[in-house]
Amino acid sequence: MTRPISVQLYTVRDQLAADRDGTLERIAAIGYGAVEPFDPTADPEGFRRVIDDLGLAVSSTHAYALLDREPAEVLDAVATVGADLVIIPGGIPEAEFTTRDGLARTADLLNGLAEQAAGHGMRLGYHNHWWEIEPRIDGRHAIEVLADLLAPEVFLEIDTYWAAVGGADVPALLGRLAGRTRALHVKDGPVVKGEPHTAVGAGAMPVPEILAAAPDAWRIVELDTCATDLFTALADSHAHLTRLEGS
Template identity: 30%
Template sequence: MEKLGLQLFTIRDFLKTPEDVKNSFSKLIELGYTEGQTATSDWYGMGAEKFRDICRETGLSICGTHYSFDRIYDATDEVMKEHEIVGTTNIGIGGMPGLSEMTLESVKVFVEKFNEVARKIHKHGFKLTYHNHHWEFAKHSGVRIMDYLADNLDKDATSFVLDTHWVQAGGGDVIDWMKKLAGRIDILHLKDYKIENGERAFAEIYEGNINFDGVLKTAEEIGVKHYVVEEDTCPGDPFDSIRISADNLKARGYLK
């Protein structure tokens, strides 16, 4: 693993102002993180150019985004320009719109729109990425939605941001899904899974129950390009949690 990234949603409470962003990115570099994946459609309130300048100043590069699908679809040219400024070709969404009303028919409509815009941006060197949760492992009209996405999203113009925790939360086998999507996972979300007080909970890498030795071995075999830690909810200071994740990866020889 030459680089380690962080899904910036993990430290969202520390990205309120440009100064916050600068200080937080400097901390990430100190902890061994050199890449970030954003979770914003306005570049944390400062616009793409100012955000890019802070990234350059601190040394953090952006490997992808979670962005508004409506804006990607409705303002495609502007969105491509913003991503070009920031320096990433991975334009992504954090999940399917309308999950609470999901039906197989609504998923089919979504996939058509997703592929339409994905093919448009692919002509300009971009790729549209889809991040899963556990909802996609539900069956609607006898069809598992994750299977439908895997079978019907354009294999050339799209890619998956596969999330290890959410695959397991959905009852899927993480390594099997990685193999099934081989060559289609440019960004892998490293997120552990534990049971706490009888409930599902997020955990630092190697502090939960996911077989990360197997995950990381498989990731290398299938050509994952970006390894991105994410912890949606941390038990305390998120910088303590992401330090633990980085230290555990270093201790096992996966990260220098």
């Protein structure tokens, strides 16, 4: 894996709100070489100036706004921050993942957005939580059935922690979705809904096996909540992943 380790900026959402530039400086100082924004429409020009000055790349960006704003406006902002992978990270009703008809509607929505993204030179992806994993359709996780219905250019960003919470054998799932998975959210913790996360390597997730199952996917650290000091956990996560990838 030669790409720099990235961090989903939702992890530091409160810190960004208080001091965006200082927070990005701390992330770069830890050693992260890339970031994944969660709202590219928030001052995209200013954000781009700061990350360029810090030498940070943009691995990808989440964009809930594609579901309720003019897509061209959102995609212009994505281009400004420097991403070519744009990801829908939820926002589709959970019930849509419980039936084949719902999955077909979801695929139609994502495929349509992918066409618009392609017009801006971008690829569209989808990011899971547990509700795309828990439902089984003909014995398969719902996200696997969804993958069959997506246009070839639509990729998946597998949140490995929520896949485990949803009941998946994550390395096995990644093996089955190898052709679709362009990015991983790498996180750790007790694998229990509602419990805070830990630094990567300090919880119950089989991180080495997960990385081995998706060797070409971008590694993106995310801590939705944290049981310890947040920046210490981010530093420990980066160090752990660096050791694993270098071994």
